[in-house]
Amino acid sequence: MKILERWSSISAERRALIAQVARYGIVGLGITLVQAAIYWILATWAHWHSQIANGAGYGVAVMLGYVLHNRITFRDAKRPTSTAAHATRGVKFVAVSLLSLALNALWVWLCVSWRGWPTWTPIPGMLFITPGIVFVLNRQWVFGER
Template sequence: MMIWLLKTHFLLNENIHLLAGQVVRFGITGGLTTLINAGIYYGGIKWIHLSPLLANFIGYLVAMITGYIMHSRFSFRGHGCQDSHWQLLPRFFLASLLSLAGNSFWVWLLVDVMHQLKWTPLPFMIFVTPLLSFWLNRQWVFHAHSDELTASEL
């Protein structure tokens, strides 16, 4: 019984450690892509005078391309996914479309409906949407798609 508890405790600690590393890598990559998206959004509305939704869409496209490259090579490396880029890319694109929809919702609600300042969606784009994105990428896009993951696949 004691050996089983020690093995379980070690495996849980290893899983938590691996997950924590993945969260940190995702945070770095996601932070960079979020800043890219937010920077293009803000620059587009401030200096180029684009509509907020168009600026958000352009920022999304640049951030999506950057995010796919960085997440597949850095954030979720070693996660157990053996799929080719042709299999990963459509899932990543769909997951990122949900992020775009989330960010567009914040822009629409706060700027168009509530008539707030054009920068008010930024905190939601930076802090709320990335939580959904991490979960989708970890559980669906870069998941090993097997019934049971080992600690090394986290």
């Protein structure tokens, strides 16, 4: 009962943010796991260069990310639906995704190339640090209300 009482005492705006963060966590974790799995399989089993494997995973993650975040994570945002607005959102999403790629490339370089650690060691940064930064940018700049 106390949980329900606490939940109902939270403002509607705050509850919406909590729900959005939860959706982002679920969708983003799934997308990130796909990206990380592609990276790890290609780097470890196919013996691709770690940065090329990371780029391949990134390409798949960007496509999945735009569709799923637009339809699920940020579905409640009131924003223009015109073709031009959609194209602008797409360009912004790619820009944020490029930052995500750069951050993940940094984790790969720091862990694998610079430190010589195993190919799995960049994955914690990919799973926890990069998504937090990307959420804020997507919420405020890409999918935010206009």
